[in-house]
Amino acid sequence: MLTGQCDKVRMSDFVFLNLPENYRLADALADGKQSLRWRTTRLNNRIAIGDRVFMWQGRGNTPALRGIHAVAEVVERPRTLQPGEFDGYWQNDNEKAVNDEHTLLRILERAPRGRQLQQALILNSLVLRDKGVFTGAMGVNFSLTKPEADELYRLWRQHVDVQQSAHGSDDTVSPVDNEGKFDETAREVLERTASVLAEKSLADLKVLIAKPGRLRDANAKQVIVAGRPRDPAVVAYAKIRAGHKCEIGGCEMPLFRSTAGKPFVEVHHINPLSQGGADTINNVACVCPSHHREAHHGVDAAVLEGGLRTLRDRD
Ligand SMILES: [Zn+2]
Numbered sequence: 001m002l003t004g005q006c007d008k009v010r011m012s013d014f015v016f017l018n019l020p021e022n023y024r025l026a027d028a029l030a031d032g033k034q035s036l037r038w039r040t041t042r043l044n045n046r047i048a049i050g051d052r053v054f055m056w057q058g059r060g061n062t063p064a065l066r067g068i069h070a071v072a073e074v075v076e077r078p079r080t081l082q083p084g085e086f087d088g089y090w091q092n093d094n095e096k097a098v099n100d101e102h103t104l105l106r107i108l109e110r111a112p113r114g115r116q117l118q119q120a121l122i123l124n125s126l127v128l129r130d131k132g133v134f135t136g137a138m139g140v141n142f143s144l145t146k147p148e149a150d151e152l153y154r155l156w157r158q159h160v161d162v163q164q165s166a167h168g169s170d171d172t173v174s175p176v177d178n179e180g181k182f183d184e185t186a187r188e189v190l191e192r193t194a195s196v197l198a199e200k201s202l203a204d205l206k207v208l209i210a211k212p213g214r215l216r217d218a219n220a221k222q223v224i225v226a227g228r229p230r231d232p233a234v235v236a237y238a239k240i241r242a243g244h245k246c247e248i249g250g251c252e253m254p255l256f257r258s259t260a261g262k263p264f265v266e267v268h269h270i271n272p273l274s275q276g277g278a279d280t281i282n283n284v285a286c287v288c289p290s291h292h293r294e295a296h297h298g299v300d301a302a303v304l305e306g307g308l309r310t311l312r313d314r315d
């Protein structure tokens, strides 16, 4: 019986290692943090949404902090982070490992501060005593066999006064499927929802945009894309406002018709979401796929951004 796993099918089990001199895990957990991003340098191809992760604090300079501090589940596959996605618990900028991928974890169960599952108890176990991660092997991410995971979880429940995370208490975290592992990626859900809303008037869409998600119909709610809530009504508004044309001045790129029957255009955030830009009608523009790529990767990206900003300021 696995508590906290809801009715999900259990997938793989991992131990992820932290050193207290890199990241203040004990503080983050004591502060009630519901999710955190963990550096993943190995096994990245095998880490999947729904996998279980034991959060081990290892070697480090403070033996008293060694042990399993929490059990978590993977809610987003490993990826590199934007600077703004590192939380305030990193000891300093040098420890942030900006070039490594990080995996978003939701905490299911945590030990009370200072009362983690101790290293000594793990090393007493015949099943776990030879597992290198618990005796200082190099590396950050380790996989567990089924028997190892069962044994570790048994010890965890036996020796730790486990605090469960309230189910669904953190509504900013829902599973993100960046790589299209499921039939429909979050981005496609956003586009599909927006295309249904595209039959509405701009005035109706403005009313909808002002509505919080909990008051909206199921088919008009915000969608989490790459970790951020996106409003399908903003997407629909931007496309209708532009008449389903590219808003880059003088654009003559041919547009194919989408399956929704409209010219295929995309919605771009003038001030990027990753840099604190808002998901609002004043911060988006409707662009063709080619100009959209150019707005992100082109040498003249700043010129395009300036043009779109001027256009929005005139609305
Ligand atoms: Zn964009």
Ligand SMILES: [Zn+2]
Pocket (backbone or CB within 6 Å): 246, 247, 248, 251, 252, 253, 287, 288, 289, 290, 291, 292
């Ligand atoms: Zn264009």
